[in-house]
Amino acid sequence: MKAEGIYIEPGNEMRTQARAGLNEGIKAGIPIAVGYVPIAIAFGLLAKSSGLPNYVSLLMSLFIFAGASQFVGANLIALGASFGEIILTTFILNLRHFLMTASISQRIESGTAKKWMALLAFGVTDETFTVAALRAESKLGRKFVLGLNFTAFAAWNVGTWAGVFLASGLPDSIKTSMGIALYSMFIGLLLPSMKKSRPILMVAMASVSIHSILHWLPLFSSLSTGWSIIISTILAAAAGAIIFPGGKD
Numbered sequence: 001m002k003a004e005g006i007y008i009e010p011g012n013e014m015r016t017q018a019r020a021g022l023n024e025g026i027k028a029g030i031p032i033a034v035g036y037v038p039i040a041i042a043f044g045l046l047a048k049s050s051g052l053p054n055y056v057s058l059l060m061s062l063f064i065f066a067g068a069s070q071f072v073g074a075n076l077i078a079l080g081a082s083f084g085e086i087i088l089t090t091f092i093l094n095l096r097h098f099l100m101t102a103s104i105s106q107r108i109e110s111g112t113a114k115k116w117m118a119l120l121a122f123g124v125t126d127e128t129f130t131v132a133a134l135r136a137e138s139k140l141g142r143k144f145v146l147g148l149n150f151t152a153f154a155a156w157n158v159g160t161w162a163g164v165f166l167a168s169g170l171p172d173s174i175k176t177s178m179g180i181a182l183y184s185m186f187i188g189l190l191l192p193s194m195k196k197s198r199p200i201l202m203v204a205m206a207s208v209s210i211h212s213i214l215h216w217l218p219l220f221s222s223l224s225t226g227w228s229i230i231i232s233t234i235l236a237a238a239a240g241a242i243i244f245p246g247g248k249d
Contacts, residue, residue: 025147033155044163050078123149199244207236
């Protein structure tokens with residue numbers, strides 16, 4: 001192939017396109033990375049204040065890589081929840097990833113090997129899914145998605161390291177107060193959606209009401225916090241699906 005009088009071998013052209021795809025993915029992931037670092041630092045501080053060993057906090061970000069689930073998991077561990085409660089709660093919280101990865105997989109370039117698909121699926125988050133889904137191309141190169149996911153993944157882990165090791169130099173009062181970061185994060189994510197959507201508002205209020213009943217009524221006093229969260233989530237989601245089928249107001 002010739003471009004502006006320069007001959008480019010087909011193999012070299014493919015390698016150049018692959019590099020361009022990877023670089024473009026990294027650039028597309030930079031805004032996500034900027035937002036991930038402070039949240040990851042908050043997670044590291046929260047994990048430290050919850051009494052988690054440093055290696056556990058770092059391995060959570062390395063192998064789980066699920067921001068909200070890591071906050072919830074660290075909080076449940078601090079509350080003494082059982083392994084079953086933690087696993088079931090985080091599983092329910094992450095069910096949306098089945099839909100996101102299924103959607104993105106339809107747009108990955110044809111011929112992509114299953115090992116590549118598995119690697120790309122691991123790196124999908126709410127933010128990387130949004131960036132990828134809004135791309136104008138009908139098909140997404142695997143190198144582009146890899147670059148996008150890797151940038152977010154690297155930022156999250158760097159932030160976790162910073163949070164864990166910054167915590168060692170902070171007063172205990174500040175480290176303990178980081179527990180509020182979980183609730184602040186969820187409120188920040190929830191409020192804009194509640195303003196725009198009546199179903200979301202109703203489901204959120206139903207979840208709060210159910211959890212309050214389970215917490216305050218003596219009949220459910222033996223129920224652990226983990227199971228209260230699970231039951232509240234399932235019942236509120238079920239009620240929302242029945243009352244607002246298809247997400248209609």
